[in-house]
Amino acid sequence: MDSYNLWIIIVIGLASNLDNAGVGIAYGVRNIRIPWYSNLTISFISFLATLVSGLFGNWISTHIPVWISHLIGTIVIVSVGVWVLLQPLANQLRARHNNSNNFTHFISNPEKADKDQSQSISLPESILLGTALAMNALAGGFNAGITSLNIWCTSLAVGVISYVLLWACAALGAKYIAERFGNVATVISGLLLVLIGINQMF
Numbered sequence: 001m002d003s004y005n006l007w008i009i010i011v012i013g014l015a016s017n018l019d020n021a022g023v024g025i026a027y028g029v030r031n032i033r034i035p036w037y038s039n040l041t042i043s044f045i046s047f048l049a050t051l052v053s054g055l056f057g058n059w060i061s062t063h064i065p066v067w068i069s070h071l072i073g074t075i076v077i078v079s080v081g082v083w084v085l086l087q088p089l090a091n092q093l094r095a096r097h098n099n100s101n102n103f104t105h106f107i108s109n110p111e112k113a114d115k116d117q118s119q120s121i122s123l124p125e126s127i128l129l130g131t132a133l134a135m136n137a138l139a140g141g142f143n144a145g146i147t148s149l150n151i152w153c154t155s156l157a158v159g160v161i162s163y164v165l166l167w168a169c170a171a172l173g174a175k176y177i178a179e180r181f182g183n184v185a186t187v188i189s190g191l192l193l194v195l196i197g198i199n200q201m202f
Contacts, residue, residue, distance in 0.1 A: 021166075034120075050137045051155040052141070053141035055151060056145060058145035061148060081190045141155065
């Protein structure tokens with residue numbers, strides 16, 4: 001693997017997991033614990049989502065020309081990046097109309113994942129939260145597969161970065177950071193995905 005592909009894999013891992021940083025900070029502020037096994041479950045779901053979507057993307061790439069594979073990968077990851085960029089606005093609109101689905105609700109209001117209000121994320125709660133946080137990983141994995149990046153390395157990077165970001169940001173959570181970082185993380189994540197897609201066209 002050359003250094004360029006390694007860099008792209010790391011960027012995909014970061015872009016897929018920046019929401020974890022916002023969630024971790026929010027939990028740190030509220031003193032909500034994320035046990036190691038819950039964090040491991042969340043990271044495994046991200047790993048699995050990346051792997052499955054990557055294998056699917058790789059399968060598609062074997063049936064179409066390389067340039068079409070790159071074009072599809074670019075369209076998918078840029079589209080998801082734009083969707084992520086629009087999430088802060090969408091969350092505001094949903095809040096005004098008091099309408100949100102469970103997945104987006106958990107990311108914008110991560111404390112709601114602690115359904116039993118135990119101040120600790122249980123295994124069942126971590127599965128719900130992990131599924132919500134894995135949405136970006138699907139796009140990153142698909143892009144890696146269809147553009148012939150190493151799927152296993154990409155999936156592993158996503159899983160490891162997921163665990164580290166959630167653990168570190170929960171440990172270092174501070175209120176002033178939490179209030180500002182949520183939407184910033186979303187914007188950075190969306191921009192990274194868009195830049196990855198654009199970069200792959202040149």
